[in-house]
Amino acid sequence: MLRAEEIKAAKGKLGVLLVGLGAVSTTFVAGVEAIRNGKAQAIGSVSQMATIRLGKRTENRSPLIKDFVPLANLDDIEFLAWDIFAEDAYEAALKAGVLEKTQIDSLEQELRSLKPHKAVFSTDYVKKLDGTHVKKADSKWDLAQQLMDDIRKFAEEKQISRMVMAWAASTEVYLEADPVHWTIDSFEQAMKDNHPAIAPSMIYAYASLKLGIPFVNGAPNLNLEIPALRELAVINKVPVGGKDFKTGQTLMKTIIAPGLKARMIGVNGWFSTNILGNRDGEVLDDPESFKTKEVSKLSVLESILEQDKYPELYEDLYHKVRINYYPPRGDNKESWDNIDIVGWLGYPMQIKINFLCRDSILAAPVLLDLVLFIDLAQRCEMFGVQEWLSFFWKSPMTAPGLQPENDLFIQQTKLKNTLRYMMKEDMITHLGLEYYDQM
Ligand SMILES: NC(=O)c1ccc[n+]([C@@H]2O[C@H](COP(=O)([O-])OP(=O)(O)OC[C@H]3O[C@@H](n4cnc5c(N)ncnc54)[C@H](O)[C@@H]3O)[C@@H](O)[C@H]2O)c1
Secondary structure, three states: OOOHHHOOOOOOEEEEEEEOOOHHHHHHHHHHHHHHOOOOOOOOOHHHHOEOOEOOHHHOEOOEHHHHOOOOOHHHEEEEEEEOOOOOHHHHHHHHOOOOHHHHHHOHHHHHOOOOEEEOOOOOOOOOOOOOOEOOOOOHHHHHHHHHHHHHHHHHHOOEEEEEEEEOOOOOOOOOOOHHHOOHHHHHHHHHOOOOOOOHHHHHHHHHHHOOOOEEEOOOOOOOOOHHHHHHHHHOOOEEEEOOEOOHHHHHHHHHHHHHHHOOOEEEEEEEEEEEOOHHHHHHOOHHHHHHHHHHHHHHHHHHHOOOOOHHHHOOOEEEEEEEEOHHHOOOOEEEEEEEEEOHHHOEEEEEEEEEOOHHHHHHHHHHHHHHHHHHHHHOOOOEEOHHHHHHEOOOOOOOOOOOOOOHHHHHHHHHHHHHHHOOOOOOOOOOHHHHOOO
8 A cells, every 4th residue: 555655646637437327426427517616515525525633632733634635636527427318417417306407507518518328238137227328239248348448438538547437327136146256257257148147237347447447336236245346356456345325314324323322222123214206216116126225224233233242232123124216205305213212221212313315415425535535545556345435335345254334433433544544644542642641
């Protein structure tokens, strides 16, 4: 890992390759355009708005993260996208219904210039969608080559120096790991044989890693965790991260559950239900896509509360997650959580949370931070799964055999301490040594 002055500079343009030009991607692109035109602030973005304390409290050093580590400048970002619909980002943003029309109109020129390439797609993996803007080829292997051609042409035409690919396309159906995923050779052969265990998202990830481009998976579907792609990331020295952007109800869970556990308060029931009406909600209305999401959402509480360590407090936890497709709400999701908690002498209490959330408004800054931090990781020569970015994931990937860390506050400490380490600053322990030293 390169540190401080050794880190390669963020020189030249950063290409952001977006798989899927739907609600999250268009909200992200519109936001970046609005920020660089001086029309908006990067609210929700840690890389742009958060500060980082350095040294002792008495030193009063708390620069913005973006002034502390050498991140790419937003002005240097260029976009490329793929989608199964041919609409440009302006039309796609209108259709997504996240942003107000007047705001989208004010960015029309910039958004119109982003026209998606044909996608790698099959209804076998997303049952509720069907598009016409789809690549054709004899094999999945050939489809991967076509993606790589798109990327190379883009890099040449726009004079791009570095790239990051992000999966912000629909959640694919639940897939189990298959023996063809075990090695790069078996994976490549399976692509040539059009094996059903190779989902479109894996073809994009393969193309990205093959070209040495960092890849982040914003959806919960099986992808980077298969051994073949993990191995490719390591061999080609590419940083990767996943999965499923941490937004909405799960963000709330990872804020509240660590607090209850810190105070040793028991939890014996957590019922979560949602209504959402965007295309993501429609896709998740299919039980096979929902299963993928459910697995990602369910694991969060169990890992924060550590039932095995605290059986008296959490052994009886009944955790249920429901997502209901309800078109009138569009992207403005509403979620309800009922939490049954247990206090001193076993007395029950309840917490009710009703979150009127805008999912893509929470997801867009997460996508921006991931793009900027994973590009930084590559310039530090870090590769493989970037656990220090767990903060941004609903279901963080880890090195094989390790438990993920889901507690938002431990994740934040890990993120900031990694940045301090990167820049050769001391880790912060919050011990207050300067105070004890006087005693
Ligand atoms: N909205 C959020 O806050 C949020 C949070 C966490 C995770 N996610 C995940 O992020 C992804 C995107 O969410 P969204 O709200 O933008 O959904 P969306 O339905 O608005 O957009 C997804 C887009 O992907 C396109 N698509 C589907 N398969 C594709 C393929 N193989 N190649 C290229 N394009 C393809 C669709 O046509 C659509 O335009 C989903 O998987 C969702 O579960 C979203």
